[in-house]
Amino acid sequence: MSKLLLSLETSSPVCSVALHRLDDGQLLGQSELRLEKSHSSHLSVLIHHLLENTLHTLQDVAGVAVSDGPGSYTGLRIGAAAAKGLCYALDIPLLAVSTLRSLAYQVASRTARPEQYLYCPMLDARRMEVYAAIYRPDATEVLAPTPLILEEATLAEHLAHHSLLFFGGGAQKFQPLVASNPHAEFLAAIEPSAVAVGALGVAAYHRQEFQSVAYYEPFYLKEVHTTTPKNKAGQ
Template sequence: MQTLLLSLETSSPVCSVALHRVADGSLVGQSELRLDKSHSTHLTVLIEQLLENTGHALTELAAVAVSDGPGSYTGLRIGAAAAKGLCFALDIPLVAVSTLRALAAHVAAGTARPESYLYCPMLDARRTEVYAAIYTHAGEEVLAPTPLLLDADTLAEQLAQRSVLFFGHGAAKFQALLGERADAGFLAGIEPSAVAVGQLAVAAYHRQEFQDVAYYEPFYLKEVYTTTPRT
């Protein structure tokens, strides 16, 4: 019986997979590897080990969910390729979940008086740039995902309206620029997780919000910059 949803999170240096029951969204198991540039060699191994450790099989999957981005171009591409391959092979639907929205939902769920804050996940985009968005505790989008060049005045309008919690591996750069402020809180150690992706994906599965497996591409947010190697 197809009762499980497999989630993949590969947008950051953390390679993460999780299993949820589609009936009630309960977590069956999770596994992650915090090893930089490990996605291409370890993602399928993590999936196999998670299924084996939880006593389940690929044939029990009702859908596969993938972190949609933004984030690492290479990581997102690897996650999308693995998810699409499983969906094609098993003839099951593909669900895509915003990396930033999943991160914000995860933090809001663990915050006391969550309605008191806005939630701003920030992912490092190199130099003084981050990928960021702002959400309410209920997941309403206040600022759509965007690349932000950081300075001391970034997001001044949002900070003037309500206290904002910042988190993700790009938030430390903003904290250094912003300094100490009563209306800005910074949370350390918050990373994208397949568990958070899976929680939103189960709800999307029941709404039948599926991707076209043949044509799906991750939400890179910016055009990929490549160079020609020197000969």
């Protein structure tokens, strides 16, 4: 029986899991849940049901790919903890796939004549800031993941020379600022998916791009700030 890659995507409000065959990359199944703040209680249930519905068990899984970020701090922590726990228990490799790269791959793979665009996924980072990157149709990097403050001049150099396709939870904030630019096009309702994470994860598995199960941490892109509750300040 072919060995499988289990993929987890928890960087956004959508909790998503997918199962691919490692020998040929075929998608065997996927499952997702669109409930806010549900990842910690439902991720393991989604994994169990996906394996059960595809007539497999955890013993058939030869690797776990996890969405690496950027994205929701809590969501990324939940996904990383689940992936590391599975890899440790099963003694199998851990793979990390960029959330932005997988979003770009997801859109490019479904776009007619994909070569006519560069792909710019944007994830909301509150106010007028986003996490963004730019990729070619084959998911190679043009602009590395970076936090961007959205203004009319944002990405002006890229938009002057290329047609860019914008999508993801942060793209709608940018659309009014470049509405008159004919090189800017926008897609709505594009969410991160474990299917794209798994497709890129299969390739990474064969390149043996494995992470340390003990020391892996998600790519948050920005430092996480915490505050002390007022009732504990000064104690």
